[in-house]
Amino acid sequence: MQRAFAAHLRAPDRCAPPPSIEDRRMGIYRDLIYNNIESFIAGGFPVLRSLFSDSDGAGGDERWHEMVRDFVYRHASRSPYFLQISEEFLHYLQHERGPRAGDPPFLLELAHYEWVELALDVSEAEMPSGLLQDGDVLERVPVVSPLVWSLSYAFPVHRIGPAYQPQEPPPTPTFLLVYRDRDDEVGFMEINAVTARLLQLAEGGESSGRRLLEKLAQEMPQGMQQSSGDELVEFGRQLLEKLLRLGVIAGLRH
Template structure:
């Protein structure tokens, strides 16, 4: 029995040594009893697969880094991050966690790094989300007397930087005075779309997310919060906005007030 245990322990030790090398091939030598030609296959496979998926999930971020600096970032992620999920589709979330919690701001990193990474991650997160739109909703009812039901496939986000405009030709060094509000949603055709909104629309969706107020009650509360705005004009604008959100699938449908 001890011979079997010794062999098992030896194999597990070899696995750990091999994994350490694959994580940091430039710092940790490969086990000496494995042919380097074979090890190189795994080195390339591990890095190339992970790098390709991250670059595909964060294309704008990738475009802002030179090959050398991008390589260093991905290699640092592979070496130091301990993934919580074994699923390949969640590598992007693991990379975002690494950026947010483990990688300190480094020289050359843009000030908007974390916000841009989050913005790019959201698209994939919504694309693979298993959330389902509630059934039995009416899409032709009265927006004012019915309760607008916000789709679970909608994220209302705010950023300090205008992340939806950032790219190689536009890289702001400082955030503007006003935050950027974005609506990211998966529509009824399962396509992920983005919409720039304002603070009032963001507040309306926040109130509607509770799923307890009719369209008229929502607009009344917004009107109370904005006494400087003409209530009649606000109601007109608000009704048009609710209809637009319904048409786009941000509002999944309407239900009667219980």
């Protein structure tokens, strides 16, 4: 009885309800199950939701609801928590749904980008304590916050919306920094490959700001090393100070 009941709620059009239950009562459960799950997914992926709604109104929201209903039917969630429905939906898109006709080429990247905001918002990670919030960022060791994700996408996902839907990725990737600051607000910042690499080098939390910039300079093409030594140090100082103010750098230590 339970299996038949659950199968019908997952796929009302495919699986008949238990014959002993009045359809009016089954309808209450059908609506509650689907509407709750759909509302969480729509709230977690608002841009994706808007792209799967026909702008001319001819097809309404059929494509969106078809995708969500397929998720409810096909995906076996690993977590029972509503807050993790978005992660379950992302897993479904990445591993189970497969490409479909009419899907935008940036679908998976956009979905991941939108999921990151919720993931950081509810993350249980905390800023490390005992760090200095001011001081010389070059002489002290910058400690990157555990609430920071440095991301790279082929498409400029932070700009995508109903009015901008590129069909081909640009020549250079998009680097984005998503972080939760000291006030627990989630922020976004577009960065470049140099900043992304600097944060990667700083993740060990063992090198001073000056040493990090020296390592960065060693990795640059020979021509850039010769022409931009002092400029790189000054750029790095300003960048590290900015990241410290934002909470991307959790603090400094000796």
